[in-house]
Amino acid sequence: MAKVLFLPHEVSAEIGKDETVIELAMRLGIHINASCGGVGACNKCKVLVESGEVLGEKIDELYYKACTLFPKTDVVIRIPVESQVERSALLRKIRAQALERKEKLKIDSPIKRLYLELPPPNIEDNTPDLERLLFALKQKGIKDPYIPYHLLKKLPYVLREKDFKVTLTYFEDPRNQRIYIVDIEGGKKEESPLGIAMDLGTTTLQLELVDLVSGETLAYTSDYNPQISYGEDVISRIEFTRKKDGLKLLSERVREKIAFLIEELLKESGKEFKDIEAFSLAGNTVMTHLFLELEPRFLREYPYVPVAKGYPIYKAKELGLPLKEGVPVFLSPSVASYVGGDITAGVLASLMAEEEALTLFIDLGTNGEIVVGNKDFLMCAACSAGPAFEGGGIKCGMRATSGAIEAVSIDPQTFEPMILTIGRKRPKGICGSGIISLLASLFRTGLIDKAGKFRRDLKHPRIREGEDGFEYVLVFKENSATGHDIVFTENDIENLIRAKGAMFAGYQILLESVGLTLQDLERIFLAGTFGSFIDLEDAVTIGLLPDLPRDRFFFLGNTSLQGAKKVLLYAEKFLELERIAQMMTHVELSNHPQYMDYYMAALFLPHTDEGLFPSVKGGI
């Protein structure tokens, strides 16, 4: 069997018969970007064969697709930097200060602690341990609590630990008022119960450790979703689950990562594992399916049916979470296949469903989920914007990791760019916020026209005809980290215009479906971490956001995580979350008769109808 040495990792292993290089890497836990699930379509998994003989498809003179690659002899394979992800970049500074919507409510977690001094038994009163506890609880107004089996086993020891003085942790299921005992400990506990809130994103996991009495966030951590190694987007991950044990593998990987991140939260905060009494999770429909190991196949197949929208409150142990056995897991409900629990949690966090003001809630990203409404109604849609804002389908696009160009401006005279990269490294490619800035700059400086086409008349070293047609050279190879020019092509621009067009048409259809227009919007909430990195003027300039008074825009940050946290801190929020999910009417944009007209009209910069963008001036 042939041996493969991976660089820069310096890990080597024998490759199996019929095993591709990407499959071997997966098996070893070595990351190679892969957006198409290994079908040879995305060209993301590029690797360099430094020595040895191989069979496989080439991307260009240098690179092979790892998913097509079979070594014929021992080989040395180098994974280029663009094909990797780096965690450090997740902690970059956000550009706009996120406005987390504050609750007026007093903190009232569904998880409560209760200190009880039971009368110790004697020969006149030798009531059994369980009934003794239940009687004391009844006197406190807690009737018929459910005591799980593992606590019943522990009960006789715990009661006798501190002479029948115990601290009980319990929660009330908001749906049926049933009380579940989460833990029982000897003596009087002074520590607050803790909870973990988590945003389970397709790309990143973000977790907070929360004090359920004070509401304080004690620690925050994040990392990439390890499922990235098996497909960058939801579609390629669903494809991966078709492999034998693929679903199980994806589910296990994310749980392993969660276990690791919980350890980090505890280390950072100095808190104890045993005080974690609740877990709350918000994620999109596919991520939630994969986490729960629910078959995601039918989400993709006509007529696109999820296994579930809402979930019972399961216990940590049954879900394989590395927490105490009886810890309740709150799962944010979804609305449809592509409007998930991250959006319902986001709407919850934004408070828009409790307020009068007509609000447009936008979560940019692959699906570009949007919600319009207020306390009386909520309409939602997924815009299928595609991955352009995440760098996908863009020639030199990349995820927002170290070395990604995150901000661009172009000198209107010289047409020379000024760029900033994440981590201030030599540039490797352009990430979403950089792409938006770049497109806006090109348009403002007149280097491209309303249709997104480059000025053909201009003689400038940065504008040239490349292999994919006209392009702007943002970084010449001498300066790049990859040894290649970093360019922005007309194809890229077309993809971006399609993406922003899909979003804008989405806003319009959703508003029209309730007889409203953009002008009626009192507020625009930009959700998601990505949203926080966008330059508002740039986004309006390209027509991604509507041209409304800037004081109506608010960057909310990670509303999915904020929503998951609120469920832990306010007992009533879980029902509110379910109310939001129930209330949200899902509009299938592609079925809407006017959608195509609106979409076509939005395929210009900023829009065919310039009246919609009075503040925007293009260069031409």
Added chain:
Amino acid sequence: MAKVLFLPHEVSAEIGKDETVIELAMRLGIHINASCGGVGACNKCKVLVESGEVLGEKIDELYYKACTLFPKTDVVIRIPVESQVERSALLRKIRAQALERKEKLKIDSPIKRLYLELPPPNIEDNTPDLERLLFALKQKGIKDPYIPYHLLKKLPYVLREKDFKVTLTYFEDPRNQRIYIVDIEGGKKEESPLGIAMDLGTTTLQLELVDLVSGETLAYTSDYNPQISYGEDVISRIEFTRKKDGLKLLSERVREKIAFLIEELLKESGKEFKDIEAFSLAGNTVMTHLFLELEPRFLREYPYVPVAKGYPIYKAKELGLPLKEGVPVFLSPSVASYVGGDITAGVLASLMAEEEALTLFIDLGTNGEIVVGNKDFLMCAACSAGPAFEGGGIKCGMRATSGAIEAVSIDPQTFEPMILTIGRKRPKGICGSGIISLLASLFRTGLIDKAGKFRRDLKHPRIREGEDGFEYVLVFKENSATGHDIVFTENDIENLIRAKGAMFAGYQILLESVGLTLQDLERIFLAGTFGSFIDLEDAVTIGLLPDLPRDRFFFLGNTSLQGAKKVLLYAEKFLELERIAQMMTHVELSNHPQYMDYYMAALFLPHTDEGLFPSVKGGI
């Protein structure tokens, strides 16, 4: 290390340093009787050293106590027949035909099946699988059922197996009307759901496989409780749990045996594992604790506190039962440390708590539990009769296994006995029913007096002074299977009189505590398998049962098993069972001021007060 060869098993193994022969046997799963938990007190674990050198205590010239035995060289150890238990004897014919009290109710199991034809999804209605199912259930009047996680995972496959036609199995928790889904299968199932009812006895396990629609018993099986190897009675088993992992071991052993017996039920009935949808168990308080792996120590220690009396309806998987994950396990509630779930289930099965007739319910055995009452009140007590009726504390006493003398009569002229053994083998000893017959015969023939003393004046080869005082030789060694005389000593008689005296005083105290007397009893129910083997006249003759018209006596058979079965067949019986447990007032006999007087008065045959036994005539 020394090697031990066990005969007649022909199993050999190396014995550990500091390991006794009984500990080695335990490790190998070889049974040796042991009543005292291995402390050297009971003399039950006698073994023959056929070759090799040993250190240890002798019981007599031939036998060693296995629990004190350390081999010094390789040894051959024979375990005599009396020290073993044989399962075949469990199936012996009962003497009296048990009268199982029939219900007038129609069968209405809490476990139900429901066939549903869901509308398959289409693009206009792509409601998720779970919500589709919940909606259909709501239309059938089933609101907010709990779907366990493992079924949610299975749901998308099951729905698509037969085009969204499914059979649901569910149960309603009678305590809170909550519906729990037990299983979902594709298509229309014609098979009835099945349940297993079990009596978890200290000595034997008895199981029935029941059709939950017809109520028919499809198979029956029984076997010894494998915990016997670790102590014959509840006290020695509690002692055993003090060893490291002792509780876990006892709990595992009984579950293993249950798994084995479930296989047998399925084989016998030709039914399928997947149709078993419920499990119902009744056992005494200690057995239930050991089954659930609940610390039993505090049951034995002052002030004698059980971990619990009543239990939530846990699921098979969490209790480690080898059934489908979501199968509910109904556990019969107990009243006190020594009045357990077998008694509440027994009272349930007897129907006495639903009827007017004043009834005395008697379950003979170590604790001799008794209940007096009717539909309006229930008083109960444990008589601490000791193990005499099970052959314990009786010189040649043994359990009711093959070769045990189960029936005796003595010729009033010749004083020669006629005996019958279980399985009609050469006699090894005397079991409970034989002991009662023998005592009654000795009294009737005048061989013993009211005080239980042998006639000193009689010259008869069968009456002699042995090493333990006067005794009657029931079988001379030429005829016995053990090579020893089988005798019945004055000590034995004293033990028996104490035991029956404790029972009789119990009846009186219990009745007196509600202002009644024996004459007020309209019915006497004899419960338990053992009860069915007793000769009624013999039992009245020795004063074990009150001397009332014989048509007031009913042998009910194994009411614990019957009660467990009723819980499976009649939805309302679970609440009725809890009502019974609540209603039963426990009287602590030893605390009662008159108890000693009554007890002392009962230490004669049949009683000091002959007026209580008008029909009984002793020989003297």
